[in-house]
Amino acid sequence: MRENRWQGNSVGGSWRDMTLDNARKFAEQALELARQASALGEVPVGAIVVHQGRVIGHGHNQPRALNDPTAHAEIMAIRAACAALGTDRLTGCDLWVTLEPCAMCAGAIAHARIARLHYAASDPKGGAVEHGPRLFQQPTVLHKPEVYAGVGAEDAAALLKAFFAERR
Template sequence: MSDQEAAAGDERAQFDRAMMRLAIDQARNAWAVGEVPVGAVVVHEGRVLATGYNQPIGTHDPTAHAEICALRAASELLANYRLVDCDLYVTLEPCAMCAGAIMHARLRRVVYGARDPKTGAAGSIVDLFAETRLNHHTEVTAGVLADECGELLSSFFAERRGVRGRGEAHPEADAVPDAGGIDVRFDDEATPR
């Protein structure tokens, strides 16, 4: 590798970390409103185009993951659902739904922080991005600021368990309709979205 190639690689890694820090800020926004702290940033030609954070609880929309929210905003700004010259930075490995949306939008690259061993679709459970039968292949970079991204999620769930451990209601309890006598339980070990 030449010195020039090494310098370009260092610049890219530095840029990736800077964008992931913005995604972490978005994840903190999610936490602030009681959502699982996952954040995303769409970058177009080296500039932040759109951001998003997890919102499925507040919006009553199971598709309102951070990635989807950021993709929707970016698509509106570019007036095109194809985001060919865009990259996505997200604090948690995309699930299958988000991976599908990322590929459908034709993103050039996805960069994620923490792995998701329960529903990760970029290598942890399945690797949809490596599926050769699909017509678009998005480049994947994993593990950027992984410890910081993972710690944010761990702290969020530890706090939730602590609240319930003191006999207080689960933050989502009001969102659960009457279960008709069925014992409804929340599993903190379930997928964090």
């Protein structure tokens, strides 16, 4: 049986060959974390950091629970991954997140030297990768990860839409 291969929708990076099953698995793990955030009344965003095929850090949005405006899913996952590896650099790691990162999180991704960023849903209002400041396209950014978008986008967008519909 031939493996399904996924090359993703590259946003400024080179194409990366990965099995579709692995891409879906990691996207689903991040989505499950987003569901946990939603159940807690937090904006449903989840993230995982993967190193050599293994999840080494995960997180979901929790700024309200922690009274910390920086407690975004990406930041929480990066903190956990850095602690797991005992370093502030996550070279060779992939970050999977359910929503296009904001400027703060994109900056943290660059500082952590994340190799590849995979995000599900685009965020035209608050995103900073393919929207807004397009941080990784700026000449002053010292590290620019490969960026891939779209795996799990429909599910992530539906979760966000349902979350905000309940609150309006």
